[in-house]
Amino acid sequence: MKLKRLLFCVTLFIGVFSYAQQKVFTLEEIWRGAFRTEGLQSLYSMKNGKQYSVLEMDRSNRTTSIEIYDYATGKKAMTLLNSAAIKNLQAFQGYSFSSDEKQILLSSEVAQIFRHSRRGIYHVYNTETKALTKVSDKKIQEPTFSPNGEKIAYVFDNNIYVFDIASQKTVQLTNDGKKNEIINGVTDWVYEEEFAFVRAFDWSADSKKVAYIRFDEKEVPEFSMDVYGSQLYQRQEVFKYPKAGEKNAKVSLFIYNLEKQQSAPIKLGTYKDFYIPRIKWSANPDVLSVQVMNRHQNNLDLIFVNASDNTSRVVLNEKDEAYIDITDNLTFLDDNSFIWTSEKDGYNHIYHYNDKGGLINQVTAGNWEVTAYYGYDNKNKTIFYQSVENGSINRDIYSVKLNGKSKKRLSSKEGTNRADFSADFTYFINSFSSSTTPPEYSLIASSSGKVVRALKNNKRLTEELATYDFRPKEFSTLSVNGESLNMWMIKPRDFDPAKQYPLLMYQYSGPGSQSVANRWYGANDYWYMMLAQQGYIVVCVDGRGTGFKGAKFKKVTQNDLGNLEVQDQIAAAKQLGALDYIDAKRIGIWGWSYGGFMSSNCLFKGADTFAMAIAVAPVTNWRFYDTIYTERYLTTPQENAAGYDKNSPVNYVDGLKGKYLLVHGTADDNVHVQNAMVLIEALVQANKDFEWAIYPDKNHGIYGGNTRLHLYNKMTNFIKKNL
Structure with missing residues (x-):
């Protein structure tokens, strides 16, 4: 129909x-x-949930700025930062905020490595003091604020470093990194390409620990490519590429304690040939979650590591006759219970588990797929997601209570709907298109699904x-x-x-x-x-x-x-x-x-x-x-x-x-x-x-x-x- x-x-x-x-x-x-088609600029929802920031460029004078807009009115509230007012940094390509939004990490001279990986020059800008601090003179990878905003962890030449913003001192956490041999804190080629992530380290909630994955790829076969260019002789790119049936990098997990200034290996179990496709600290600063998957990728253990004594236990196991897809949907609630998505009933759905791995309830169910998990609104105990409930070629946005009740369709037009939620889930920007309608963007009230205002369409096209x-x-x-x-x-x-x-x-x-x-x-x-x-x-x-x-x-x-x-x-x-x-x-x-x-x-x-x-x-x-x-x-x-x-x-x-x-x-x-x-x-x-x-x-x-x-x-x- x-x-x-x-x-x-x-x-x-x-x-x-x-x-x-x-x-x-x-x-x-x-x-x-x-x-x-015309689209909306990439935006970041501010903590207050009422405003968002966007990166804007003035091509005439080659400057960039971060502008703050109100969701409800669409009017500009302020210019947070303009590179014209910053000495020693004419322009920047991207930005990210500290958790309190008082500091901004600015990227420049960014160069691509592989599909997802980049390296660049980074500065920290303090919105209160207007001070600009360079993180490193070298091009670095995956710089990330600590939760308290005092430090930045990053990777350079396969080793992890932590930069203290106030003292401008840098501590090197690992020392054995070497190209085509040992990688700390970022992924190897095959993890990046097939598990779709690069940053292989994570800060604990109290900013005192950094968990990271170490890749030993010494035994992984190398692949080489000639790059011809225009010079007299070509150059050769050589990198580790494990082909089917060949040796993978050996992965291991460590937790570095910044107070003790030491790194401890974590014993995950008796696994022999395995992957660690995700690590993530829980709401508890002493509990690290680790996903461990066998080489066949049909058995997945969700492991909780106790960082106080470095012990580990399996809290959830998933098995499949074929394979298990890895996602970034794991979400920890305040009580350390967690939201998880799985195909275990034959369709991809949302589940709620307690902190011991016991099933509290299956949140969504039916002969249809959840195609995107957008997040959990703790205040209203509501989950937001995208699904194909309206036909497998369509996408719609829904909300549902954590207990699986009061499900509500929030999108109204038949086609492909995607959502970008405000930080407090008050609003979402709905991007809609179909085979008959080019992309159009609307601000939607998350509680009702009603359109607050139209943002942009492609009428010109x-x-x-x-x-x-x-x-x-x-x-x-x-x-x-x-x-x-x-x-x-x-x-x-x-x-x-x-x-x-x-x-x-x-x-x-x-x-x-x-x-x-x-x-x-x-x-x-x-x-x-x-x-x-x-x-x-x-x-x-x-x-x-x-x-x-x-x-x-x-x-x-x-x-x-x-x-x-x-x-x-x-x-x-x-x-x-x-x-x-x-x-x-x-x-x-x-x-x-x-x-x-x-x-x-x-x-x-x-x-x-x-x-x-x-x-x-x-x-x-x-x-x-x-x-x-x-x-x-x-x-x-x-x-x-x-x-x-x-x-x-x-x-x-x-x-x-x-x-x-x-x-x-x-x-x-x-x-x-x-x-x-x-x-x-x-x-x-x-x-x-x-x-x-x-x-x-x-x-x-x-x-x-x-x-x-x-x-x-x-x-x-x-x-x-x-x-």
Whole structure:
């Protein structure tokens, strides 16, 4: 029923645009940002819950400022800081507050390391004394205020330091850090990429202790990449990268006591080959929570460490036949009871446990997923979350009491709603979009869900798009292999069901992902509209293994990645090819990363179904990919050789009959260009004709300068020539 209503809206949307001047989309416009949406600046909610701060830049004089606004009125309350008034710091790129908001940590000269990691120069600004203090002359990582605001802990060259702001003295907590050997306080490459965190230390609530993870990666195999640049000789990047089945870094946990000036190792148990994906101090300054996971990632222990005697105990255990997803949802209440999310009943839901790990109650329940946990309002005993209760392609905001009662839907429009709450949960800024409405932002009262005021919309973009031959997505479902799969379709203008059209399928298909969602469009979507303008039908189908339809649907691909997912794409293509208006001899498929792995397999294994495929930065052999991601879904190649080999494209090159384009960047630290090179060699030795493109010094995103424009020109021409 929800999909039918959405289709009706799409029909109205098409009608609005159909009588306007019909300009065509061009790749130059798409990749130079002509259709970007306007958003709200990144904001920080002040402790009072009534105001928020934003970072603003004056490009004319190259200064930055932190401005304070009132939630209720939207009016500027004050300028908290302007770099023009600070000596020795013309501008800064980011900021964070101490817990009392009297000091601000300012970042400048920030440089990216990997996907999430950065290093930069940092200063502390005191809002009362107006004093500016430099934390270090060197570029450092993850500087973090102590809860009392007196100190800052940070990492430099794989060692942890603590800077005393008042005395401006620095204490070095660890001394054994060394590149490609020992890391203290920040994560190694694979933790950063697959567990999605960098800072591996945490302050206790009383600011007297720092807990940290130590990585010993001496035995982890190294991977090297040539960076060509423009010099006479290339340089080489060498870093530790544990591929599936190889040795991981050995992790250990320590607590440093600043009063005693000593570090103590923490014995967590008899674990042998394990991960520590999260550490977090509880409300009690002597209780540290540690999540320990086995290498298969299907057994998780939540451990409480007593920092007074360094003893530990397991308070909660989670098991799963497949795997357990790591989140940042663990929330400690004042009594040290805690909120936890789990898929243990088959869907992701919220639970409340006491401080001993006993279940108090399951807060949410139903055949739907909690997709984001926003926080707990202690004053009103209320939890705020996002879910797919209104259909798996939609997102809505809800509140519910800690006891599971009085659930309330706070968002009202059908599509994708996301929330950013004020510090005291009085308000939230709701960002909403759908396939028919570009992003719009509203201030919502958290208690009622009523709109306080509209903040921003993208009316200008809507008016601009009215002059184009805009091709909205039409949502529906497709019955494939016993499952109802979500699908969107973009059709050419003046679509005639009596005619036949070539079909291009896009998918990603990775575990827990979602490509069919009721939200506004990105650059790729405008490319699909451009292709539709040129007579192509474009379709996306989320097959088995994708997310937000329950654990069983998501985890059915376990130990067999690329089998059921490929079956679903081939079956979907055959069903679509049987439609009167699809030319079954002209069906193509494309994807990036996991999607490139999929599109390669679909062409090699579905030669009678697909006429062409494009694979960008694909995994071509799962033995080449990292431990944490790959083993989560396949275990190790030593245990599951068939799961690795029977679905890796490199082993199916003999099946290639159609047209194939393979693309990769040479500086891809994630999916190494090795994947492309090995596949190229296999195709050559099989005497298969194909096309390929290598982008020098480009990472997994393959961007920079005209790179994306060049890539999409190449892919467009390939599609037009071969489909």
